[in-house]
Amino acid sequence: MALIVQKYGGTSMGAPDRIRNVARRVARWKAQGHQLVVVVSAMSGETNRLIALAKDVSPQPDPRELDVMVSTGEQVTIALLAMALKDLGIKAKSYTGGQVKILTDSVFTKARILDIEEAAMRRDLDNDTVVIVAGFQGVDQDGNITTLGRGGSDTSGVALAAALKADECQIYTDVDGVYTTDPRIVPHARKLERVTFEEMLEMASLGSKVLQIRSVEFAGKYKVKLRVLSSFEAEGQETDGTLITLEEDTKMEQPIISGIAFNRDEAKLTVLGVPDRPGIAYQILGPIADANIDVDMIIQNVGHDGTTDFSFTVPRGEFARAKKILEEQIRPHIGARAIEGDNTICKVSAVGVGMRSHPGIASKMFRALAEEGINIQMISTSEIKISVVVDEKYLELAVRVLHSTFGLDQVTA
Ligand code: ASP
Ligand code: MG
Numbered sequence: 001m002a003l004i005v006q007k008y009g010g011t012s013m014g015a016p017d018r019i020r021n022v023a024r025r026v027a028r029w030k031a032q033g034h035q036l037v038v039v040v041s042a043m044s045g046e047t048n049r050l051i052a053l054a055k056d057v058s059p060q061p062d063p064r065e066l067d068v069m070v071s072t073g074e075q076v077t078i079a080l081l082a083m084a085l086k087d088l089g090i091k092a093k094s095y096t097g098g099q100v101k102i103l104t105d106s107v108f109t110k111a112r113i114l115d116i117e118e119a120a121m122r123r124d125l126d127n128d129t130v131v132i133v134a135g136f137q138g139v140d141q142d143g144n145i146t147t148l149g150r151g152g153s154d155t156s157g158v159a160l161a162a163a164l165k166a167d168e169c170q171i172y173t174d175v176d177g178v179y180t181t182d183p184r185i186v187p188h189a190r191k192l193e194r195v196t197f198e199e200m201l202e203m204a205s206l207g208s209k210v211l212q213i214r215s216v217e218f219a220g221k222y223k224v225k226l227r228v229l230s231s232f233e234a235e236g237q238e239t240d241g242t243l244i245t246l247e248e249d250t251k252m253e254q255p256i257i258s259g260i261a262f263n264r265d266e267a268k269l270t271v272l273g274v275p276d277r278p279g280i281a282y283q284i285l286g287p288i289a290d291a292n293i294d295v296d297m298i299i300q301n302v303g304h305d306g307t308t309d310f311s312f313t314v315p316r317g318e319f320a321r322a323k324k325i326l327e328e329q330i331r332p333h334i335g336a337r338a339i340e341g342d343n344t345i346c347k348v349s350a351v352g353v354g355m356r357s358h359p360g361i362a363s364k365m366f367r368a369l370a371e372e373g374i375n376i377q378m379i380s381t382s383e384i385k386i387s388v389v390v391d392e393k394y395l396e397l398a399v400r401v402l403h404s405t406f407g408l409d410q411v412t413a
Contacts (some may be wrong), residue, residue, distance in 0.1 A: 002167035003035045007157030010044035011174040012231035020218025023084035035125045039135045039157040042073025063108035067147045074134035091129040097137035103223035104138035104146045116163035146335035154215035162222035176230035177242035180258040180408040188409040202351045256354030263347045267319035270311040276303030293318045297380045320341040346395045349387040368405040
């Protein structure tokens with residue numbers, strides 16, 4: 001017998017028959033003798049609808065009141081799932097975040113979980129009852145309802161699993177696992193049986209949207225065994241999804257590269273001919289940081305004749321604002337020759353913990369891109385990731401080529 005926390009996302013809870021489906025799946029796990037805590041999202045589209053409604057009434061809704069309102073989406077689905085389970089003859093009880101008590105700080109709309117009270121849930125579990133908890137919400141120490149940020153139900157699920165020391169946290173969603181890359185770009189993409197927390201974090205921050213980044217951080221920190229699975233597989237045809245593990249737990253025959261991630265949401269800015277002296281990087285990036293613009297990659301060239309070129313990337317939506325700051329605040333100040341910008345670039349990355357022990361991955365990657373005539377504009381690396389910036393028009397080609405170069409294509413017999 002195991003204690004399992006399951007989380008079902010909005011699409012899995014999106015309609016009455018889907019909710020009954022979730023109930024049947026929960027019932028099957030229960031029938032195997034497991035104890036279950038089930039965390040649910042609002043029905044798909046509901047949170048968006050509520051936020052839009054709030055903004056219709058008040059363009060900049062008060063954050064406390066917004067949380068009171070958007071948390072209702074999950075209050076509906078916990079009750080519906082409990083009803084469906086009871087109809088199957090299974091004892092079930094729904095809890096809002098406040099009822100559990102999922103204690104958070106008071107940062108409305110993006111609160112952080114501080115503590116979870118287990119006593120009531122333990123009593124129910126010992127009494128053969130399925131515990132159903134509203135995702136995405138908590139309560140602060142003054143009793144105010146809070147929410148955890150978009151996609152926050154993943155974090156609710158992981159936090160409950162950590163607090164209860166669950167044997168596994170299963171995230172049920174509309175895809176059947178984590179893939180080597182987006183199957184819409186590479187039809188031969190493979191589902192990964194395992195991926196490490198670190199790789200998953202890189203992939204999530206590089207644009208893969210399977211899990212909320214915070215939930216992966218949380219799971220890594222508290223060593224929660226986390227699995228991504230599909231809630232749409234029929235009875236008898238369920239697969240094991242993707243297990244997200246600690247590096248030590250992965251098997252010997254780990255591939256060197258686990259996935260190719262990409263992000264279109266990028267733009268590049270270059271300050272040409274800046275004086276090559278101490279303080280320049282700070283003078284350029286200081287005002288950008290003050291404007292709350294996220295900078296990702298940064299390159300400064302070797303100086304030449306006392307001047308140098310300085311490039312960096314920002315999210316595409318911030319391109320115009322960043323360029324304006326460079327033109328108006330920075331250029332006159334430091335005496336740069338020109339400002340150039342390009343918002344038709346993208347970032348393509350190879351991710352894998354195996355890189356640590358295998359030299360030559362970067363050169364293999366660069367050769368593959370060169371053979372396709374793809375020019376690399378910027379490069380950045382971490383211990384387990386190599387990213388390149390290329391022209392957006394090469395995105396799909398670059399992803400496909402790297403996917404096959406690193407042996408990730410599905411082998412069909
Ligand atoms: N319902 C919330 C959202 O749409 C939380 C979640 O689904 O994870 O962001
Ligand atoms: Mg989600």
